[in-house]
Amino acid sequence: MVWTTPRTHDRRSVLRLLGVGAGAMLAGPALSACGAAHGETDPSAIGGSLDEIIARAQKEGTVRLMGYPETWANYRGHFRDFEKKYGVKVHVDSPDAHSAEELQAVLNLQGQSTQPDVLDVGYSFTSAAIEQGLIESYKPSNFDAIPENLKDPDGLWVGAYYGVISVGINRAACPVPHRFEDLLRPEYRGKVAMPGDPRKGAASIATVCAAATARGGSVENAGPGIEYFAELAHRGNLVSVADAGQAMSTGQAAAIFDWNYNWLGREEQLRRDGIDFEYVVLDDGVFGNYYAQPITIGSPQPNAARLWVDWLTSDEGAEHYALGGAIPARFTELVAAGALSEEALAKLPEPSILEQVTLPTPAQGDAANVAIATRWGREVVI
Known part of the structure; x- marks a missing residue:
């Protein structure tokens, strides 16, 4: 596998890698079309069956990805075993690029050899990708088995995995919280952080939505979550960090929100630190x-x-996601069939937590994006 950009940039950081201005921070019409118009792939260039796709992919020799960090959802394991099984190299540009940056890259690079083949974007950015004409349809071999709320009916995208917002804690620096209100207490002063700016990346948007849910709001009504973080900032508890793992290791923050699978991927290194x-x-x-x-x-x-999308939604891909703490799209089916290992199941959140997760729709994500874009900058002052 090949990395073309050092992993010193947080996946949800400012759009500095591509020089994108503030007007493109949120996916949507603000994204500026910098690339030349480029049409969909000629159907004759695509294999008519999975076996044909495999054979042609092996001739192509490489799949080019963007926004796939090795420690995110066990992508290191995915890359290794995909290459081993198919002999197709994995090439990752800007592994820590956030969702808005990924969409901008497609606009910038359309028709060029450096254009990414496949993205990994937050659900709330799928509408913008469709509206901007940045993606094309493919229904992988397991498409019918993927739940309806984890795929576009026309195959413009599938959601191969999901996660749960959690809080990473340095127990030597602060108590372990149990509710959002706990983080407002004085003992968390200068110690709480988000995984980036919610105007730019999906994990931080989800963090605001989680807070909104705790305070009687919802994805469509993200206001209570914005108000919560405004209060957290006003009390001096909220700090800004560029990289969650690094901030935890250096003591820049001690209670940091992020996906459960991201913390699982960092846990060993943090303990070594x-x-x-x-x-x-x-x-x-x-x-x-x-x-x-x-x-x-x-x-x-x-x-x-x-072939990469087929891999991600296969039994093998699902096992790798679960080993990284990410819940695979076909989780219910695979558990019923006994297709996930005990080791993988042990990495996932408790069943009592998974039972509470109701996955939001792209339209609901759009509503949260609008509220955050409108209010965050003037209300949450760190």
Whole structure:
């Protein structure tokens, strides 16, 4: 596998890698079309069956991805075993790119050999990807088995996995919280952080939605979540960090929100760094959502792109997601069939937590995006 951008950029950081201005922070009409118009892949260039796709992908030799960190949802394991099984190399550009940046990259690079083949974007960015004409349809071989709320009916995207917002804690620096209200207490002053700016990335948007849920709001009504973080900032408890794992290791923050699978991926390193670490899902704000893996319009390696999506939604891909703490899209089916290992099941959140997760729709995500874009900058002052 090949990395073309060092992993020193947080996946949800500012759009500095591509020089994108503030007007493109949120996915949607604000994204500026910098690339030349580029049409969908000629159907004759795509294999007519999975076996044909595999053969053509092997001739293409490489799949080019963007926004796939190795420690995120066990992508390191995915890359290794995908390459081993198919002999197709995985090439990752800007592994820590956040969702808005990924969409901008497709606009910038359409028709070029450096255009990514497949993205990994938050659910609330799928509408913008469709509206901007940045993705094209493919229904992987397991498409019918993927739940309806984890796929576009026309195959413009599938959501191969989902996670739950949790709080990583340095127990030597602060108590373990159980509810959102706990983090407002004085002992958390200067110690609470989000996984980025919610105007730019899906994990931080989900964090606001989790807080909104805890305070009587919802995805469509994110206002209570914005008000919660405004209060957290006013009390001096909220700090800004560029990288959650690094901030935890250096003591920049001690209670940091992020996906459960991200903390699982960092846990070993944090313990090596001497952090008395634990991550918890707060009782009153259980919130989960998925990331989608769309194929980009006219992708340079169209068969390798499709093979990658097939891998992610396969039994093997599901096992790798679960080993990384991410809940695979076909979770219920695979558990019933005994297809996930005990080791993988042990990495997932408790069943009592998973039972509370209702995955939001892209339209609900759009509503949260609008509220956050309108209010965050003027109300949450760190």
